Every structure is written in C-alpha cells, then in structure tokens.
Amino acid sequence: MTLADTRTADALSIYGEAIGSRLLLGTSQYPSPDTLRRSVEASGAEIVTVSLRRESSGDVKTGQRFFDLLKSFGARVLPNTAGCHTAREAITTAQMAREVFETDWIKLEVIANDDTLQPDVYGLVDAAEKLTRDGFKVLPYCTEDLSVAQRLVGAGCQVLMPWAAPIGSARGLMNPYGLKTLRAFYPDLPLIVDAGLGAPSHAALALEMGYDGVLINTAVAKAADSVAMAVAFAKAVEAGRMAYRSGIMPPRDMASPSSPVAGLALL
Numbered sequence: 084m085t086l087a088d089t090r091t092a093d094a095l096s097i098y099g100e101a102i103g104s105r106l107l108l109g110t111s112q113y114p115s116p117d118t119l120r121r122s123v124e125a126s127g128a129e130i131v132t133v134s135l136r137r138e139s140s141g142d143v144k145t146g147q148r149f150f151d152l153l154k155s156f157g158a159r160v161l162p163n164t165a166g167c168h169t170a171r172e173a174i175t176t177a178q179m180a181r182e183v184f185e186t187d188w189i190k191l192e193v194i195a196n197d198d199t200l201q202p203d204v205y206g207l208v209d210a211a212e213k214l215t216r217d218g219f220k221v222l223p224y225c226t227e228d229l230s231v232a233q234r235l236v237g238a239g240c241q242v243l244m245p246w247a248a249p250i251g252s253a254r255g256l257m258n259p260y261g262l263k264t265l266r267a268f269y270p271d272l273p274l275i276v277d278a279g280l281g282a283p284s285h286a287a288l289a290l291e292m293g294y295d296g297v298l299i300n301t302a303v304a305k306a307a308d309s310v311a312m313a314v315a316f317a318k319a320v321e322a323g324r325m326a327y328r329s330g331i332m333p334p335r336d337m338a339s340p341s342s343p344v345a346g347l348a349l350l
C-alpha cells in the first residue's frame with residue numbers, strides 16, 4: 084500500500100466533505116508570501132486558515148491582496164475569527180468572512196484573554212448556537228473540556244478543534260488525559276487538535292491517540308526553514324495516522340522477550 088493509497092482510502096470527512104490531508108495550516112507570520120505558498124504546497128495541506136480580522140485590520144488593499152493570494156493556492160480557505168473577544172464580534176466577523184471567501188465554513192475563535200489566548204467557552208457556545216442557526220458550518224477552537232464539547236455539539240457543531248496548549252506556545256499536548264477522554268467520549272466525531280503544537284512528534288502523538296487531524300501555524304511559520312518543517316509535520320501526521328490505524332502495541336510493565344525462547348540449547 085502506498086502513501087497515496089492510504090490517503091485516498093482514509094480521507095477525513097468534515098461536514099460531509101472529504102479532505103485528503105489531515106494537516107491543516109495557518110497562514111500568518113511567514114517570512115514572505117512566497118515562503119507561505121511553498122510551505123502550503125510542500126505540506127499537501129488541503130485546508131488553510133486565515134484571520135479575517137487580523138489580515139484586514141490595516142490597509143484594505145493589502146488585506147484583499149493577501150486573501151487573493153490564499154485563494155490562488157488551490158486549498159480550501161477556512162476563515163477564522165481570531166482576535167474576537169465576544170460572541171458578537173465573532174458573529175459579525177464570520178458574516179463578513181462568508182462574503183469575502185464565499186464559504187459557510189468558519190473556524191470560530193472567541194478569546195477569553197490576551198495572555199493565554201484561551202477560548203472563552205461561554206462566548207464560544209453562544210456564538211456557535213447563533214451561527215449554526217444562521218446556516219454556518221462551525222469549526223470551534225475550544226478546550227478539551229467535555230462539558231463544553233457537549234454544549235458545542237448540542238449547538239450543531241459537527242467537528243471540534245480542542246487546543247493542545249496556548250496558541251504559539253509550542254508546548255505540545257498539555258493534557259493528554261483530557262484529550263484521550265474527549266476522543267473516547269466522541270469516537271466518531273471529527274476532532275482536530277488546534278494550537279500549541281511545536282514539533283512534528285507532537286502532531287504524531289495526537290494522531291496516534293486517534294485525533295483526526297492537527298492545525299499548525301507558528302511552528303511552521305517561525306521555523307528557520309518553513310518549507311522543510313511543513314514537510315516534517317506532514318510526514319509526522321501520516322505516520323501518526325498510519326500507526327493509529329495499524330493498532331499500536333500497549334505498553335507493558337514487565338519485559339517480554341522479542342526473540343523466540345523455544346528451541347534454545349540447554350547449556
């Protein structure tokens with residue numbers, strides 16, 4: 084079986100659409116537009132996310148040029164509401180994003196405070212309820228908290244994006260127990276780890292745990308060689324997924340000989 088075969092047979096499904104790559108990329112902080120383009124191409128990512136608010140906060144023409152650049156990549160552009168601190172701001176931003184990118188998909192972020200960039204889970208649920216009622220397909224950036232997940236699913240979200248660690252922290256999976264619990268509670272719901280992954284091994288671990296994908300921005304954008312790091316993450320995601328599907332050996336407390344003991348000469 085080749086890598087290409089595996090991808091086709093094992094596509095991720097989000098809101099009924101097949102997505103070939105389980106690596107999603109953020110598009111901010113790259114050293115240049117060309118590095119961003121080459122990183123996206125090299126990674127094979129089929130979804131790239133962009134902050135409508137951040138990228139359009141300066142010169143309108145510059146924002147529009149950046150949006151046009153993203154559209155030219157051929158990947159699905161997933162607008163996000165980064166920088167929004169209230170449900171109301173997030174809803175307005177989502178409505179603008181729907182017009183700019185002609186998509187009803189929105190990565191919903193409502194931020195509780197600027198130090199941790201932790202999701203404001205109350206505002207998030209509120210915004211998710213209103214946006215799904217308005218026809219949006221919401222991909223919420225949330226914590227691993229089970230009760231929040233239940234509220235979001237109840238609000239109509241068909242995918243969740245729990246954080247691994249604070250955005251840009253590169254700390255990896257801070258609460259693997261909580262993430263495992265969430266995975267076990269929702270075995271069939273697409274779950275994508277979003278934020279705080281710093282190394283390809285973090286991404287591989289998320290996929291080995293059964294997570295359906297990961298979203299990375301800072302660790303690729305800020306790498307000394309973003310293009311190579313994008314490839315490294317893509318390989319880690321493929322490896323983690325394949326390992327998960329292959330049945331990972333559970334750890335044992337005691338040694339167990341890996342070579343046969345039967346038939347040894349008695350000395």
Ligand SMILES: CC(=O)[C@@H](O)[C@H](O)COP(=O)(O)O
Nearest residue numbers: 109250251278279299300301
């Ligand atoms: C880009 C995005 O949508 C964010 O959720 C976040 O930036 C991703 O986190 P990292 O930058 O830590 O990868």
